[in-house]
Each structure stands twice: as C-alpha cells, then as structure tokens.
Amino acid sequence: MTNAPYPGFPFAAVVGQEQLKLALILNAIAPRIGGVVVRGEKGTAKTTTVRAFAALIDGAPLVNLPLGATEDRVVGSLNLETVLTTGKAEYQPGLLAQANGGVLYVDEVNLLADHLIDALLDAAATGQVTIERDGISHSSPASFVLVGTMNPEEGELRPQLLDRFGFAVEVAGTKDVEKRADIMRRRLAFEADPVRFAREWSEQTEALAAQIAVAKELVGRVLLSDEALTAIAKVCASFDVDGLRADLVIARAAVAHAAWRGAEEVAEEDIRVAAELALPHRKRRNPFDEPGVTEDELDEALDGAFDEPEQEPQPPSERPEREPDAQPDSDGKAGSADTGAQFRT
Missing domain, CATH: 3.40.50.300 (P-loop containing nucleotide triphosphate hydrolases)
Structure with missing residues (x-):
C-alpha cells in the first residue's frame, strides 16, 4: 500500500x-x-x-x-x-x-x-x-x-x-x-x-x-487592435526603453490579461497591468530613483491613447419629402387616410 x-x-x-x-x-x-x-x-x-x-x-x-x-x-x-x-x-x-x-x-x-x-x-x-x-x-x-x-x-x-x-x-x-x-x-x-x-x-x-x-x-482569439498597439508603443516610448522587447512583452501580456478576465479584446486596463510588470526593470532612471512604475507615470503615458478619434462634422441631411399620399390632418400633422402619421426616414 x-x-x-x-x-x-x-x-x-x-x-x-x-x-x-x-x-x-x-x-x-x-x-x-x-x-x-x-x-x-x-x-x-x-x-x-x-x-x-x-x-x-x-x-x-x-x-x-x-x-x-x-x-x-x-x-x-x-x-x-x-x-x-x-x-x-x-x-x-x-x-x-x-x-x-x-x-x-x-x-x-x-x-x-x-x-x-x-x-x-x-x-x-x-x-x-x-x-x-x-x-x-x-x-x-x-x-x-x-x-x-x-x-x-x-x-x-x-x-x-x-x-x-x-x-x-x-x-x-x-x-x-x-x-x-x-x-x-x-x-x-x-x-x-x-x-x-x-x-x-x-x-x-x-x-x-x-x-x-x-x-x-x-x-488565441483575443483581439489586439491597432489602437491598442499604438497605446503600447506610446507607453514604451514615454518611458524611453531601449529596443522593442518591452513593446512585444506588453502586447503579449495584455492579450493574456484580457483572456484571464474573460474578454475578447485588449483594453486599457490590460495594457496598464502588463506595463506595470514589464517596465520596471527596463525603463531608464537616475541612480536615486525609486524602482517600479508609478500610477501617475502610467496615467500620463496612457492619457488619450484610447480616446475616440474626432469625427469631422457631417453636413445636415436634407429633410425627407412627404410621400405623395401624405396629407396634413386637422391638427397640422402629415398623415394618410388609412395609416395615420408616417414619414420615411
């Protein structure tokens, strides 16, 4: 036994x-x-x-x-x-x-x-x-x-x-x-x-x-969008790291963290977590700087990285014309004898 x-x-x-x-x-x-x-x-x-x-x-x-x-x-x-x-x-x-x-x-x-x-x-x-x-x-x-x-x-x-x-x-x-x-x-x-x-x-x-x-x-199914890749590049550039190893590590880690929380697309929180783990031993610092990456530093690096792009103003659309059979009713609203007020939109 x-x-x-x-x-x-x-x-x-x-x-x-x-x-x-x-x-x-x-x-x-x-x-x-x-x-x-x-x-x-x-x-x-x-x-x-x-x-x-x-x-x-x-x-x-x-x-x-x-x-x-x-x-x-x-x-x-x-x-x-x-x-x-x-x-x-x-x-x-x-x-x-x-x-x-x-x-x-x-x-x-x-x-x-x-x-x-x-x-x-x-x-x-x-x-x-x-x-x-x-x-x-x-x-x-x-x-x-x-x-x-x-x-x-x-x-x-x-x-x-x-x-x-x-x-x-x-x-x-x-x-x-x-x-x-x-x-x-x-x-x-x-x-x-x-x-x-x-x-x-x-x-x-x-x-x-x-x-x-x-x-x-x-x-393997988690989406790493161009927006997320740009945010990662921005973070690494802001910390003045050498080479691209940090960028790749953060990208892989952000995907893994998204999968860990059950998401199918990398979000800012995934990049933040990955950066906290991948940057402390890579960022350039003065001899008396404290080790690690602070929340303020990450906030500044990620500021605006995931903002929605500004869209150009669209010209106002022309008002739709009434259907041929649409007639104004007694209170001024357009309507028809059978279906009431209707417009095509």
Missing part, C-alpha cells in the same frame, strides 16, 4: 504577493511572455509561491536548475558515436526539454553562469531548445514558464540579461500586522496537517486552475 503524495502549500492560500501571483498566471497563459525574475530578500515566500503555482497548473512538472549544472545537463547532449552505427545521433534531453509544459525554476539566478542564462532565456522566448554538435543539430520542444528568484544583496543580474526576462517583480515582507498574523496562522495549520489544509483550500485552488485553463483556450 502506497501513501498519498505529500501535498504542497496551496497557491490560493498564499497571503499577499498579488503582483507575483498574477505575473506567474499570465506566463502560464502565454509562455512567450518570457518568464519572470523575482527580486526580494529571504523569507518572503518566493520559493513557496513558485512551487505552489507549479502544482496549480494541471500538475505540470517543476524542474529545478541547480547553480552547478553543466551546459550538457541544461541544454542536453548528442552522442555522435551512434552516427557510425545507426546513422543518427542519440539525443539526451536536458533540463530545458524536461521542463516542457511546466515550470523551470532557478533559485539565485543572479549567480548562474551567463551562458546558461542565455540558453534558458532563448528556450523561454522560442519555445524550443536546439543543440548543435559538429554540424549536426537537434531541436526539442521546450515551452515552459521560466521563474528566476534572487536576493539583490547577493549581486545583480547584468542589465542585458535582466532585460530578457519578460517580467520583473519586487517582493518584500509585509509590515501589516493582520497579514503577518494570517501568514503564520496558515503556515502553522499547513504544517500541522498538510492534507487537511489542502482539502480546505481545494475549492479555491480548483477555481483558479479552471480559470487558467479557460484563459489558455481564449488567448
């Missing part, structure tokens, strides 16, 4: 961290967003939230990428000796291919070798991993949600690498007494009886999973 699997902490039971949870959900709906890097001090539930999220999306695999992993372990390898006997190179999948359909998690991503970060970012952006050895290449699907966590006190990611993550989220411990008490209450209840705790949160967990599944079905 086998024991039931030990349940992890439910995603729905995580207190706070709303921006991080939304960033993960949008990446699940549209993995081409490019993942999320989570910056924050230790003890802010970064790992707990990521693990809970992986369990939420249909039991998708959660693959941990260790800091000491070799390139072959990450990307995969080709055994060229088999070419001589079989005519084909034997492919050994790496962690990127193993994460296909799930979550690739890199703790302390800022300490990972740059060439490995490049490899996993390439896979996250294209949805596949390609190995080339001595003129022979092999490609495998590698569509996953990339999540990197880091403590800035241990060193920063190079700006060129940070820019390649779709989203960046800052997390911090809450100072709210009630929230801190709620965090302790839920954590202690989970540790006392994980199975019971997971069962108590099962309804909320199943509802979230169902909403994600529906959004993934809808996302």
